[in-house]
Amino acid sequence: MKISVITPVHTPSIPYLADAYESLRSQELPDGWTWEWLVQEDGRTGKVATALPADPRIHVATGKPGGPGVARNMAMARSDGDLLRVLDADDQLTPGALAREIDAVTGRADVGWTTSSVLDLLPDGSTIGWQHADPPGGKLQRTDVLTYFQQHNYGLPVHPATLCIRRELALALGGWMALPGGEDTGLLLAASVVADGFFIAEPGLLYRKHPDQITAQAGWTATEEWQLRMKLIEARAVALRDLAIGTPV
Secondary structure (H helix, E strand, O other): OEEEEEEEEOHHHHHHHHHHHHHHHOOOOOOOOEEEEEEEEOOOOOHHHHOOOOOOOEEEEOOOOOOHHHHHHHHHHOOOOOEEEEOOOOOEEOOOHHHHHHHHHHOOOOEEEEEEEEEEEOOOOOEEEOOOOOOOOEEEOOOHHHHHHHHOOOOOOOOHHHOEEEHHHHHHOOOOOOOOOOHHHHHHHHHHHHOEEEEEEEEEEEEEOOOOOHHHOOOOOOOHHHHHHHHHHHHHHHHHHHHHOOOOO
């Protein structure tokens, strides 16, 4: 059994890859499980390969620039794991994160995906809790995430950067949306309306805060383009929900 870790990379995040790798290398998986790391550069500079060690579990590729959603999908195309786990290039897994996620999915036939609690990793190396109230640990019913999204101005009750999903489910949903940002929210919302999820209360990710990250840019959630993305994400999730329950769209 294998878990495929999916990492899109753009140039400003290359310096953080070594830390991401160390957090992955130190993971202890359940018996019979292995991991592979699909690292996909959003471009063709070739700089990513030189930033990583010679580990046969790492598979690096370059490609035509298309944004993070395209890079994630190209990484998924090269994967062959039973599960997919997102790991942004500037983030780090916490000890035991993958084992907890594997257990949550494989131990529950009706669960298609998981997310976990997050700690923000500050520039000085300290951590603070994600500035959000986590749901209780345990099962997330279908439409729970969508309902929250609709009622909280496109906010999320769980962090999309922690998504672990059955590969067959991600493929059936078309992978990550072809958006210039928010593509991870799109896949999370889509998965959440066709399959139950599971929230792991123990932190599974150190979410690095730094000036170059896309979501740190001024006005990230205040632009007309962002609103349009969120409306499309919502519309897709609603359409999938209605198809899943047999209601005409």
